[in-house]
Amino acid sequence: MTEKDLPALSIADLQSLLRRREVSAREVVDALRARIEAVDGELGAYLSLDMDAAAREAEKANVDLPLGGIPLAIKDIINVMGQPCTCGSKILHGYRATYDATVIQKLRAAGAIPFGKTNLDEFAMGSSTENSAIRLTRNPWDLTRVPGGSSGGSAVAVAADTAIGALGSDTGGSIRQPAALSGVVGFKPTYGRVSRFGLVAFASSLDQIGPLTKTVRDSALIMNVIAGHDPQDSTSLNEPVPDYAASLGNELRGLRLGLPKEYMIEGIDPQVKAAINAAVKQMNSAGADIIDVSLPHTDYAVAVYYILATAEASANLARFDGVRYGYRAENPKDVLDLYGRTREEGFGPEVKRRIILGTYVLSSGYYDAYYLRAQKVRELIRQDFANAFEKVDALISPTSPVPAFKLGEHTGDPLQMYLADVFTIAANLAGICGISVPCGFAEVDGDRLPIGLQLLGKPLDEARILQIAHAYEQSTDWHKARPPIASSTHKA
């Protein structure tokens, strides 16, 4: 093991090396720095880095803590004290966080080292990371393709070995979909399982923070640290946190896995379909029962989401007015001019579109027709899942209907982009947990593009979803495959 091999390690493997004193946390930080300098210019996963501070923290790391000496990348929508928090937007230009989000406080207390902030769609609004106002992030499996989004920077950093692990946020699939398209594990906890205090709010009834990692075990290790009640987040659940990593095993016998018939839609890429079918077959032969289930209101999920998420966003983003932080338009003639031009110049097109749609669906005369009706359909979707989970322990589907698409392919057509989230969105509406794990590759124009398998579980059933995902993962080699950019630069 040489220093340049360190960035490719999982959290669990790195942890044992650190604890056996075979490497030091400082060596890991130095190796990551070199790796980032070598490849991130091309990939664009990071928006800001503080490797000097990370090196100082590494010097005094206590490697016996749960995540002692492990450097983690953080989606740039989570506040890390003293570091920028751009949200991928011009409107937060120059802002530096004056406090640590609860998840960052918990990571630090567990010995982890948050060292860099990763790119995202502006305010987490998007499915390709192309809505970042700051830079483009490329898929390490094919540099002409998107990494998925909105947590695209975190997914790419983990996939390309420029991070050991990362945090993202998931409002409609923003952890799971980029994990699938970039070939890593992405976990969305139950709504309320992880505190959002210090996460810049997009849609407060849907947002949830979670890990992106190289293995399911690594997600469990991060969940052990970040899950739990926080008085600073009134939606955070006051429920005990199990040891997610300790309960991982390889047993699938007797588990009941549901296949929602409504998810077998037209428009699923045939190679994605084949990979999911193969995974289902494999889990079946390992002893899991496969059961057909129905989620009858599935077809409404994307429509419900784009009413509720935009409505909530229009309220949450009202705080960006050029008064207290971030960008301010020059020489405003009065306060309305200050607001109007600050928001015109500071927000990108997708954010403006969503604020306008959200303002409209909440406006007098339309509230009942759009917002209230969407809330009710949301309840029907939640009931669909509750009914399904009476029959099965977990649901299986593709994470995304298609592998990574080309940069620019959907940017002119917001509705097409929204439909990319068709399998992930309902989990946020229902508040349940879900994971994406690598389950194969699609061959497209000579490139290998990762495919993700999604497992959904009932509220607070994280431990079981992680167990199933881990058991599946350990029976395959998909998670061990590295993108071309990883191996080529690695050997150089």
Place this chain on the structure above:
Amino acid sequence: MAGTSKLDVGYVARLARINLTEEEANAFQKQLDEVLKYVEKLRRADVSRVESAAHALPIFNVFREDAASEWFTAEQALSNAPRKADDLFIVPKVVE
């Protein structure tokens, strides 16, 4: 649903305090008309027997002790202000 009424992007953008160029307003009008057409499908859902759900969890009325605790100093709160003076944010004159 509001099939007969039409989103007026210029008007709603003013409500949302976002100035738009004419080009942007036209593009958004077309794109958002398509999105609104797509969400029309919610009309077909039978919601006659459901309560609306503000979020997915049965959490209500979360209280805490009404006690003072340490928080930002004025200096911290103002550390990102575009313009400030004397522990205050500076904004354009609001009242003539």
